[in-house]
Amino acid sequence: MSVPFGVDLGNDNTVIACARNRGIDIIVNEVSNRSTPSLVGFGMKNRFIGESAKNQQTSNLKNTVDNLKRILGLNYADPDFETEKKFFSANLVENDAAQISAKVRFLAEQQEFTSTQLTAMYLNKIKDITVKETKGNITDICLSVPVWYTEKQRRAAADACKIAGLNPVRIVNEVTAAAVGYGVFKQNDLPTDEAKKVAFIDIGHSSYQVSIAAVKKGELKILGSAYDKHFGGRDFDLAIANHFAEEFKGKYKIDVRENAKAFYRVLVASEKVKKVLSANTQAPINIESVMNDVDVSSSITREELEEYIQPLLNRINVPIEIALKDAGLSAADIDSIEVIGGCTRVPSLKAKLSEIFGKPLSTTLNQDEAIARGNAFICAMHSPTLRVRPFKFEDFNPYSVSYFWDKEEEDDDHMEVFPRGGLFPSTKIITLFRKGDFEVEARYTNKEQCPPGVEPLIAKWLVKGVVPNEGEQYIATKLKLRNDPSGFYTIESAHTVQEVTVKELVEKEATEEGEEEAEPEYREVKKLVKKDELTLEMTSAALTEDQRNAFFEKENNLVIADKLVADTEDRKNALEEYIYELRGKLEDQYAKFASDAEKERLTGLLSKAEDWLYDDGYDSTKAKYIAKYEELASIGNLIKGRYLADQEEKKQAMRQKQEASQMAAMAEKMAAAREASKGTEEPKKEADEMDVD
Known part of the structure; x- marks a missing residue:
């Protein structure tokens, strides 16, 4: 499962x-x-x-x-x-x-x-x-x-x-x-x-997202969504790092931005500083040998941080206003503001969000x-x-999408099927009149609504198997268009329909009691019924099956190779550990269980294995590490076996001694009990005799 x-x-x-x-x-x-x-x-x-x-x-x-x-x-x-x-x-x-x-x-x-x-x-x-x-x-x-x-x-x-x-x-x-x-x-x-209106705000490492939702028991609708792609924790870290880079340039005469590793270490330290300032008003920074063997140190206050990130804070209201507009609500209509994401721990950011909505933030999530x-x-x-x-639950569609086709009998060659602000998953059925196989394309309707650089074409489909009825030039073709739960735009199915004549029962008024029921009457009506299921060949931004299979196979090979490296390292570590462990025990625990010849031979093998391990065997194979381990273990385990046998004998002797001691103690208890019972029986006998007299 x-x-x-x-x-x-x-x-x-x-x-x-x-x-x-x-x-x-x-x-x-x-x-x-x-x-x-x-x-x-x-x-x-x-x-x-x-x-x-x-x-x-x-x-x-x-x-x-x-x-x-x-x-x-x-x-x-x-x-x-x-x-x-x-x-x-x-x-x-x-x-x-x-x-x-x-x-x-x-x-x-x-x-x-x-x-x-x-x-x-x-x-x-x-x-x-x-x-x-x-x-x-x-x-x-x-x-x-x-x-x-x-x-x-x-x-x-x-x-x-x-x-x-x-x-x-x-x-x-x-x-x-x-x-x-x-x-x-x-x-x-x-x-x-009536649904509760909740604003969900997520400010993470790299982006800032807002969704306005209508939530009630068992149901959720996203009414509006907006974002700022370049607003997150890493932007705060970069602002702090750039401040320190300028300070170090003047104070220590080094420019950490010229050295990738040095600047990365400053960025890591800046992230820690940001976290410290979430709970404190001041934070130090100390980095040893950051660049050219120079140690740097400084500090920053929360007020200074807020000054450096002010350009970010100034645009925090923009996604909220867009999301509220899409939802058709105002800040006053919002019942709760739920904040998530690590960056929402920054005090100045929380204060700004609370100020925009005019109410305290909620952190129940x-x-x-x-x-x-x-x-x-x-x-x-x-x-x-x-x-x-x-x-x-239904989500908010952020981009308008239209489907296009070659115009034949239709008045238009495209239709906006999934407008911006619509909810998905969603399904629409359209009818086109075709005389043969044809193509359909899904495109973003308004390029200006999309992020810069987005290609308008989403996907295209070749619809195959269209055959008009005999004597007719066109046939009605129904396409089931879908914005599926994952947000993908697809054509779920396609089929042709034809008009057929069928007999339909004519409904009559109910007869009164005693009247004879009239014979049922039928009339001929024309109905559209499915004729042929059509084949869809899709081309999209997704990888082809062959490409995906090639990547899948390569990934599996890399996983196997990584596992072999990890296993080899484990065997190498096991050999190294065994060498030191056996050498130590040979001079201590195992000393009296090995002959001088065995000790001499085993000590020599351990030294050779150690030399090999740090020389030719430093980067060897898993099989060789196992072979070396087994060579040492073939002698070491004999000595270990003698030691364990001796330990078992000692344990057995100890158990026997304990058992004997317990038996003796039980015998003493029984004897004491018998003596006690004799002492109580004598007086009773005397009393009986006196009673008889």
């Missing part, structure tokens, strides 16, 4: 949740953290993903890729990428598909991996963490993405899941997932008639885990084996 699995793919950290034990559990990683760094690193022999990537990021900066969800499905020429470049240390290049790839040194050579591959690598690690923690089968996933993701980016997210061997049952907007969690787990506090919990519940809704409380 597959365990329902929800993933909040964060730009900095990722949170995993699973539906089990009659609730939602947060999954901890291999070092027992409730979130995992969203990083993929590459080394000389293997990959480093998650915690291991974070541990080696500073020393392997150019070969470690972060900010994965900012480049997923993004074109290299996209204006957004110009803004993103400053946050990357890895070498990002344009690939054959005009998208972004990371060029890294891996296995002693330059290799390129697409943003979709990188995300798939990371999701595979997340899956592995979950499998080890739950001991269950993980196949279905609900993955959350930012509300500003286009169709192309959502398709890339789904492809990444499939390359990682996961079935994306739903791609859901991040804030919507948090809102679902709120609606499900706060049901007892929600009204059943877990700021770091709310999205993952919502995802896990949504995934459980799709599970055939789990029963969950019924909950219906």
Whole structure:
């Protein structure tokens, strides 16, 4: 049985949740953290993903890729990428598909991996963490993405899941997932008639999103959504780091921005400073040997921080105003403001949000885990084996989409099918008159509504199998258009219809009692019925099946290679540990259980193995480490066996001694009891005799 699995793919950290034990559990990683760094690193022999990537990021900066969800499905020429470049240390290049790839040194050579591959690598690690923690089968996933993701980016997210061997049952907007969690787990506090108006605000590591929702018991509708793509914790960190960079330039005569590793260390320290200032009015910064063997130190106050981030705070109201306008509400209409995301802990930011709405903020949701919990519940809704409380939710369509076709009998060659602000999932059926196979395209209606650089074409379909009736030039073709639960625009099905004549019973007024019932009458009517089911061939931004299978196979090979490296390292460590352990015990515990010849031989073997391990065997194979271990163990285990046998004899002797002692104690007790019983019987006899007299 597959365990329902929800993933909040964060730009900095990722949170995993699973539906089990009659609730939602947060999954901890291999070092027992409730979130995992969203990083993929590459080394000389293997990959480093998650915690291991974070541990080696500073020393392997150019070969470690972060900010994965900012480049997923993004074109290299996209204006957004110009803004993103400053946050990357890895070498990002344009690939054959005009998208972004990371060029890294891996296995002693330059290799390129697409943003979709990188995300798939990371999701595979997340899956592995979950499998080890739950001991269950993980196949279905609900993955959350930012509300500003286009169709192309959502398709890339789904492809990444499939390359990682996961079935994306739903791609859901991040804030919507948090809102679902709120609606499900706060049901007892929600009204059943008029919906409660709730503003959900998520300010995370890289972006700021707002959704206005109408929530009532068992139901949720997103009325409006807006965002600021370049407003988040990393922008605050960068503002602090730039301040210190300028200060160090004057104070220590070094420019940390000229050295990637030095500036990265300042950024890491700036993030810590930001967190300290959330609870304190002043925070120090100290970095040893940041650059050119120079130690730096300084401090910053909360007032100074607010001054540096003022340009960000000045635009915090914009997404809120857009979302309220889409929802047709004012700030006064909002009943509750739920804030999530790590950046919402910044005091000045919280104060500004509260001021905009004119009421206090609510933090009933877990700021770091709310999205993952919502995802896990949504995934459980799709599970055939789990029963969950019924909950219906509809999301807000951020972009208007029209479908286009070649005009024949129709008056128009396109139609706006899914307008901006509409709710999805949604289905529309249109009828076209065709004389043969034809093409349909889905496009964004208004390019100016979309983020800059977005390609207008979403997908196109070749509709095949259209055959008009004999003697007719055209035939009516019905297309079922759908904006599905994952936000994908599709043609779900297509078929032709024909007009047929059928007999229909004519309904008559009821006869009065005693009158004879008249014979039933029929009339001929014309009806449209399905004629042929049509074939759809779709071309979209998603990878083709062949491309996806190739990436899937490559990922599996990399996983096997990583496992071999990890197993080899384990065997090497086991050999090293055994050498030191056996040498120490040979001089202590095992000393009297080995002959002088055995000690001499074994000591020589241990020295040779140690020399080999730090020389020719430093980078050897798993099989050779096992062979060396077994060679030593073949003698060491004999001596160990004698030691264990001696220990067992001692234990047996001790047990026998204890048993003998216990038997003796029992005998003494029994003897004492007999003596006591004799003492009580004598007086009784005397009394009996006196009574007889």
